[in-house]
Amino acid sequence: RHDYPFCWRADSDPLIQYARPAWFIRTTDVIQGAIATNQQIGWMPDHIKDGRFGDFLRNNVDWALSRERYWGTPLPIWTCEACSARWSAASAAAIEAKNPSAFAHFRAAQAKDPTLSHHLMVHKPWIDQVTVPCAACNGTMRRVTEVIDCWFDSGCMPFAQWGYPHQGKAEFDASFPADFISEAIDQTRGWFYSLLMVSTLLFGEGRKGPHPFKNCIVLGHVQDKTGKKESKSKGNYTSPDLILNTSGADAMRWYFYAASPPHANTRYSAEAVREKQQEFLLKLNNVYSFFVIYANIDGFDPNASPKRPGAERALIDRWILSELQLTIREVTTAMDAYGIYESAQRITRFTDALSNWYVRRCRDRFWTGAKDQDKWDAYHTLYETLTTFSTVIAPFVPFISETIYQNLVRSVSAGAPDSIHLTDWPSFDETLIDTRLSDEMQAVRDIVSLGLAARMAQKLKVRQPLAEAEIILGRPGLAEALAPYLELIADELNVKHVRFVQSAEGRVRFLVKPNYKELGPRFGKRMPLVRAAVDQADPEALRHALVSTGRAPVTLSDGEVVELTADFVEVSCQAGEGYAASSAAVGTVILDARVTPELAAEGVAREVTSRIQAFRKELDLPFTGRIQLTLSGPASVLDACRAHATAIAAETLATSLEFAGPGASMRTTTVDIDGAGLTIGVQA
Numbered sequence: 001r002h003d004y005p006f007c008w009r010a011d012s013d014p015l016i017q018y019a020r021p022a023w024f025i026r027t028t029d030v031i032q033g034a035i036a037t038n039q040q041i042g043w044m045p046d047h048i049k050d051g052r053f054g055d056f057l058r059n060n061v062d063w064a065l066s067r068e069r070y071w072g073t074p075l076p077i078w079t080c081e082a083c084s085a086r087w088s089a090a091s092a093a094a095i096e097a098k099n100p101s102a103f104a105h106f107r108a109a110q111a112k113d114p115t116l117s118h119h120l121m122v123h124k125p126w127i128d129q130v131t132v133p134c135a136a137c138n139g140t141m142r143r144v145t146e147v148i149d150c151w152f153d154s155g156c157m158p159f160a161q162w163g164y165p166h167q168g169k170a171e172f173d174a175s176f177p178a179d180f181i182s183e184a185i186d187q188t189r190g191w192f193y194s195l196l197m198v199s200t201l202l203f204g205e206g207r208k209g210p211h212p213f214k215n216c217i218v219l220g221h222v223q224d225k226t227g228k229k230e231s232k233s234k235g236n237y238t239s240p241d242l243i244l245n246t247s248g249a250d251a252m253r254w255y256f257y258a259a260s261p262p263h264a265n266t267r268y269s270a271e272a273v274r275e276k277q278q279e280f281l282l283k284l285n286n287v288y289s290f291f292v293i294y295a296n297i298d299g300f301d302p303n304a305s306p307k308r309p310g311a312e313r314a315l316i317d318r319w320i321l322s323e324l325q326l327t328i329r330e331v332t333t334a335m336d337a338y339g340i341y342e343s344a345q346r347i348t349r350f351t352d353a354l355s356n357w358y359v360r361r362c363r364d365r366f367w368t369g370a371k372d373q374d375k376w377d378a379y380h381t382l383y384e385t386l387t388t389f390s391t392v393i394a395p396f397v398p399f400i401s402e403t404i405y406q407n408l409v410r411s412v413s414a415g416a417p418d419s420i421h422l423t424d425w426p427s428f429d430e431t432l433i434d435t436r437l438s439d440e441m442q443a444v445r446d447i448v449s450l451g452l453a454a455r456m457a458q459k460l461k462v463r464q465p466l467a468e469a470e471i472i473l474g475r476p477g478l479a480e481a482l483a484p485y486l487e488l489i490a491d492e493l494n495v496k497h498v499r500f501v502q503s504a505e506g507r508v509r510f511l512v513k514p515n516y517k518e519l520g521p522r523f524g525k526r527m528p529l530v531r532a533a534v535d536q537a538d539p540e541a542l543r544h545a546l547v548s549t550g551r552a553p554v555t556l557s558d559g560e561v562v563e564l565t566a567d568f569v570e571v572s573c574q575a576g577e578g579y580a581a582s583s584a585a586v587g588t589v590i591l592d593a594r595v596t597p598e599l600a601a602e603g604v605a606r607e608v609t610s611r612i613q614a615f616r617k618e619l620d621l622p623f624t625g626r627i628q629l630t631l632s633g634p635a636s637v638l639d640a641c642r643a644h645a646t647a648i649a650a651e652t653l654a655t656s657l658e659f660a661g662p663g664a665s666m667r668t669t670t671v672d673i674d675g676a677g678l679t680i681g682v683q684a
Contacts, residue, residue: 005017009233011233020068022064022065022066022146023064023065023066023075023077023144023146024062024063024064024065025062025063025065025201026062027060027061027062027063027197027201028060028061028062030197030200030201030204031057031060033200033204034057034060034196034197034200035054035057035058037196037199037200037210037211038053038054038057038196040209040210041196041210041213041214041215041216042210042214042215042216042338043215043216043218044215044216044217044218044262044263044338045218045261045263048185048188048216048218048263052185052188053188053192053193056188056189056193057193063149063152063197064149065148065149065152066144066146066147066148066149067146067147067148067149067150068145068146069147070124070147071124071147072147072148072149072150072153073123073147073148073150073152073153074122074123074124074127074128074143074147074148075143075144075146075147075148076088076089076090076122076143077089077143077144078131078132078141078142078143078144079141079142079144080134080136080137080139080140080141081139081140081141081142082134082137082139082140083134083136083137083139085134085135085136085137085141087132087134087135087141089132091166092121092122095130095132098132098133099130099131099132099133102130102131102132103121103126103130105126105129105130106120106121106126106129107121109126124147127143128142128143128145130143151190151191151193151194152194152198154190154191154194154195155191155193155194155195155196155197155198155199156198157195158172158175158176158177158178158195158199158212159172159176159202162175176211176212177199177209177210177211177212177213177214178212178213178214179213179214179215180213180214180215180216180217180338181195181213181215181216181217182216182217182218182219182262183218183219184218184219184220184221185218185219185220185221185263187218188218192216195212195213196212198212199211199212215338217262217263217338217340218262218263219262219263220260220262220263220264220265220266221265221266222237222265222266222268223265223266223267223268224236224237224238224267224268224269225267225268225269225271225272226267227265227267229265230268238268238269238270240252242270243270243273246270247270247273247274247277248399249399250281250397250398250399250400251273251274251276251277251281252273253396253397253398254276254277254280254281254344254396254397255268255272255273255276255277257340257341257343257344257396258276258279258280258341258344258345258348259272259276260341261341262340262341279348279351279352280347280348280351281397281400283351283352283354283355283356284351284354284355284393284400285400286355287351287354287355287359287382287386288386288400288404290359290366291379291382291383291386292407293623294366294367294379294623295379295383297623297624298366298371298375298379300376300379300383301412302380302383302408302412303412303413305376305379305380306373306376307376307380308373308376308377308380310381310384310432311431311432313377313380313381314374314377314378315437315484316358316361316362317377317378317381318432318434318437319358319434319437319438319441320353320354320358320381320385321381321384321385321432322432322433322434322435322437322438323350323353323354323438324350324384324385324388324389324432325428325429325430325432325433326428326433326435326438327346327347327349327350327389327392328388328392328426328427328428329428329433330343330346331343331346331347331392332425332427332428334346343396344396347392347393347396350389353445354385354389357441357445358382358385359382361488362378362382365378366378366379383408386404386408387404387405387408387409388426390404390405390408390420391405391420391423391424391425391426392426394420394421394423398421401420402419402420402421404420405419405420405423406420436481440478440481440482440485441485443478443482443586444482444485444488444489446584446585446586447471447482447489447586447587447589448489448492448493450582450583450584450586450587450588450589451469451489451492451493451495451582451589451591452492452493453582454575454580454581454582454589454590454591455493455580455591457580457582458575458580458591458593460580460591460593461603461607462494463494463603463606463607463610464494464595464599464600464603464606465494465495465496465599465602465603465606466493466494466495466496466591466592466593466595466599467495467496467497467592467594467596467599468495468496468497468498468499468591468592469489469490469493469495469497469498469499469589469590469591469592470498470499470500470501470504470507470589470590470592471489471498471499471500471501471587471588471589471590472500472501472502472503472504472587472588472590473500473586473587474544474547474548474584474585474586474587475547475548475587476502476548479500482500486498486499493589493591495591495592501590504573504581504588504590506576507575507576507579507581507590508573508574508575508576508579508581508588508590509539509573509574509576510539510540510543510571510572510573510574510583511539511571511572511573511574512534512537512539512542512543512569512570512571513534513569513570513572514530514531514534514535514568514569514570515567515568515569515570516531518567518568519531519568522568523562526556529556529557529558529560530554530556530562530564530568532556532557533554533555533556533557533562534554534564534569537552537554539571542554542564542569542571543571543583546564546565546566546569546571547585547586547587550565550566551563551564551565552564552565552569566585571583573588575590575593578592578593578594579591579592579593580593600640601639601640601643601644602640602643602644604636604637604640604641604673604674605640605641605643605644605647605648607673607674608631608637608640608641608648608673608678609647609648609651609652611671611673611678611680612629612648612651612652612654612680612682613651613652615667615669615671615680615682616652616682618669619667619682619684621682621684624653625653625684626653626654626655626684627652627653627654627655627682627683627684628654628655628656628663628666628682628683629648629649629652629654629656629657629658629680629681629682630657630658630659630660630661630662630663630666630679630680630681631657631658631659631678631679631680631681632659632660632661632662632678632679632681633673633676633677633678633679634676634677634678636676637673637674637676637678638659641659642659645657661679661681662679662680662681663681663683665683666681666682666683667681667682667683668680668681668682
């Protein structure tokens with residue numbers, strides 16, 4: 001028994017393979033030229049150059065050019081019926097030079113049907129009726145029956161699109177070689193090869209530099225959510241219409257940019273598209289909506305509202321403007337190198353910083369009733385960020401960027417181009433880049449992330465205030481630089497006090513475990529010695545060396561000293577009773593998890609405030625609308641609310657707060673607060 005080939009399009013149709021005579025191009029005569037040209041082409045990923053494609057070139061065989069079928073470009077070779085002499089026609093004019101009436105059959109057909117294009121005269125069926133006299137014996141020469149491999153046609157595309165060399169010389173010279181081409185990985189033996197080989201056959205070694213393309217972006221395959229290649233015959237594909245009609249065109253485009261590098265296979269599904277949509281498009285749209293709502297409330301006008309230079313604004317304004325310029329610089333660099341995925345990742349990170357840090361940290365500046373310069377600075381900063389950022393994302397997500405541009409730019413600037421897609425790509429402003437500020441703020445954000453992770457591990461709600469957070473920095477020298485951010489860190493972690501410390505003794509125990517998956521291949525038979533050295537090492541000293549220098553030396557039992565990196569060990573921390581902790585490269589954050597009655601009461605008040613705000617949103621009240629508020633429920637909850645009544649009223653825009661049952665005309669809801677029912681009454 002043996003495998004038998006079946007048609008790849010009709011699984012039940014067996015294939016019978018015959019050895020047939022064919023016409024070949026002797027590519028083996030020019031293969032060294034093709035190999036040399038390939039070395040000048042930029043491949044993404046780079047390993048294709050000398051790997052899959054380079055290997056195919058090195059094992060090149062002559063190109064089987066002919067095909068025995070009806071449709072296709074007719075092979076322009078004529079053979080003599082009498083002496084078997086052969087002649088290849090260079091053009092229709094060359095044919096007519098031998099036989100002026102060669103195309104009489106076509107012209108007769110065209111006279112009957114004037115819609116026939118003159119280009120069709122060199123195609124079937126009319127070309128098969130063309131004969132020419134034999135130069136050797138004056139016999140009749142007829143065209144061979146074969147047509148040309150369609151991949152040869154694809155390889156002729158760079159010049160055939162202009163009709164070159166018969167016409168279009170200027171257009172050809174301006175567009176050749178192409179800056180880049182892109183197709184799937186299986187085209188290494190298809191289009192990529194036919195383009196390179198046809199160009200090599202035509203231009204040989206006389207043309208300097210890469211041709212017919214400078215760069216090639218190799219794509220992976222689109223797979224279903226189980227990892228199988230999508231196929232219409234198998235029915236395991238996600239219809240584009242499903243995505244376009246639900247998530248939209250921007251979401252579909254963005255998914256293929258951001259899901260994985262172009263050369264990697266992509267698992268495609270409606271759920272996967274929505275996940276990527278939430279990481280970028282939904283966050284961006286929320287920021288845009290936030291700006292529009294409050295800019296309209298406060299009457300912000302980018303042309304008239306008081307404005308200061310970016311360098312004179314608040315630190316967080318300077319930070320986001322610096323991040324914007326860094327994003328423009330990094331995306332420009334990546335795009336110049338055809339790094340679509342890298343660009344998408346940078347755009348996603350900036351959007352997260354804009355949404356989850358800048359806007360969230362600045363909400364009180366937009367919400368305050370006083371229209372002071374700090375408020376206008378916040379508006380100008382967010383306006384400049386959105387309008388500039390929209391030009392960066394325009395090639396990726398053309399529709400939301402156009403919406404932002406039309407509303408924020410065209411509406412206030414009559415001289416602006418009609419569309420964002422008619423504007424220039426933005427250039428970055430070095431004067432607005434503050435790398436030190438960006439590094440400091442990143443460290444702050446990393447510290448906050450660790451603190452929140454510690455809260456989550458101990459199931460401590462973020463709304464529950466805690467007494468203290470201690471921070472052991474991976475780089476102790478950062479303490480002075482981060483001192484101005486302590487209040488910000490305390491606010492983010494919802495703790496009363498933050499301090500930097502040198503030791504976590506008595507509160508946290510560090511654990512270091514060998515990473516056998518990485519140690520085995522690196523150290524082989526000596527891996528047990530490394531494992532023993534790691535087990536005997538001081539975990540705190542090992543952790544400190546890794547986070548401060550990236551390397552930790554350990555001495556093996558035979559006296560050899562080896563350096564370990566973070567890849568070789570797994571560092572974790574274990575908090576003591578009453579504490580929560582989390583650790584990473586930036587350092588270790590230790591939270592005092594002991595909740596006093598006073599802290600518990602404040603946590604209850606914050607939880608109640610959140611429920612009132614949610615009820616306001618449910619009632620669709622205006623953002624600035626004032627309310628009358630009542631609270632009724634268990635004494636323990638009400639006592640906590642009374643202690644923080646001023647803060648609750650201020651946060652919820654309540655002109656009055658009564659601890660009593662709701663009035664007859666009030667809208668009410670009952671919510672659960674730590675297992676107790678609280679009734680909220682609201683009247684606008």
